[in-house]
Amino acid sequence: MSTFYRQASFLQSASTMDTLPPELGSEVAFAGRSNAGKSSTLNRLCQQKSLARTSKTPGRTQLINFFGLPEGKFLVDLPGYGYAKVPEKVKREWQRFIESYLTQRSPLCGLVIVMDIRRPMLEYDLNMLAWTNTRNLPVHVVLNKSDKLKHGQATTMLLKTQKQLKEINPSYTAQIYSALKGVGVRDLEKQLDSWLKADSVTENET
Numbered sequence: 001m002s003t004f005y006r007q008a009s010f011l012q013s014a015s016t017m018d019t020l021p022p023e024l025g026s027e028v029a030f031a032g033r034s035n036a037g038k039s040s041t042l043n044r045l046c047q048q049k050s051l052a053r054t055s056k057t058p059g060r061t062q063l064i065n066f067f068g069l070p071e072g073k074f075l076v077d078l079p080g081y082g083y084a085k086v087p088e089k090v091k092r093e094w095q096r097f098i099e100s101y102l103t104q105r106s107p108l109c110g111l112v113i114v115m116d117i118r119r120p121m122l123e124y125d126l127n128m129l130a131w132t133n134t135r136n137l138p139v140h141v142v143l144n145k146s147d148k149l150k151h152g153q154a155t156t157m158l159l160k161t162q163k164q165l166k167e168i169n170p171s172y173t174a175q176i177y178s179a180l181k182g183v184g185v186r187d188l189e190k191q192l193d194s195w196l197k198a199d200s201v202t203e204n205e206t
Contacts, residue, residue, distance in 0.1 A: 002189050007070055008046040013063040017100050020064070025072025026196050027107045031098075032114030033124055034080030037144040040179035041114050042067075042077060045188055052077050062094055064101060073196045074107070082124040103135060110138040110195035112188070117143035117154060117176065120161050133169045140191045141165060141174035147181045 014020045032038040039052035051067060065077040078101075079094055102108065111132055115125055120143055132139055143161060146154045154176050165172040173191065177184035 002193075004069065005045050005075075005189060005192070006047045008048065008051060008067040008075055010051065011066040011068040011074070013065050015063055016097065017104070020101070020105070021066055023106050025074060025107055026109045027066075027074035027076050027105075028110045028112060028192055028195050029076040029078050029102070029108060030112045030114060031078045031128060032080060032142075033082040033116070033122065035082075036080070036114045036116045037179050038080060038114040039077065041112075041142055041144055041177065041188075042075065044179040044182060045185060045192075046075075062090065062097075064097075069196075075192075076108075081128065082122070099131075102132065102137065108137070110140065110192075112140050112142055112191075114142045114144050114177075115161075117146050117157050118148055120157060121164050129165070129168050129172070138195060139165075139169070139172045140188075141172065142177045142184070142188060143174060144177045144179055146176045146183055147178040 012019075012021055030038055030042055032041075042052040043049055046067070052065065062079050064079070067075045067077070069075065078098060081094075081098075102111070113125065113128060115121065120141070129139065141161060143154075143158060149157065158174060158176050161174045165174055175184050175187045175191075177188065
């Protein structure tokens, strides 16, 4: 596997558009429901246990976190969506912030949406997919927690998800993943490589 993503390091957090870092290089954002294991997915990808913080209370973190990679590439951790214990006012503020980021952020070249493979394509996921589709943003779905299912069940869920994605946008892709077991890390790396166009990845592969 590549060592490129292992070089990720925390850069900064942002709570408003004014506090985002300068628009340099290229970046891929990670989104997902609060209990889908988004932070764990990032940590496994980068082979760092605490790069992206995991919370015992999903949905409480309302910051966009930026992680720097070599050659001006970045991974971006968006706040989890679908949370239930956050005031409505906070939800609206989060929505405006995320919409502004996804709409106006020029270095953004792709969005990874992390879903629980046992419960993919729920209402909030479908809303996000429909919204990104209107903005022509490339999307890759990561079906996390595949270790919770047998291989045949996981494959069935993948095929079902791919069919649903095709109906939304034929270019959208999906894969099986397990942050716990490390399943699908290389597939995710390849997708990120295609977006970030990180030529240095090849040089750093082992």
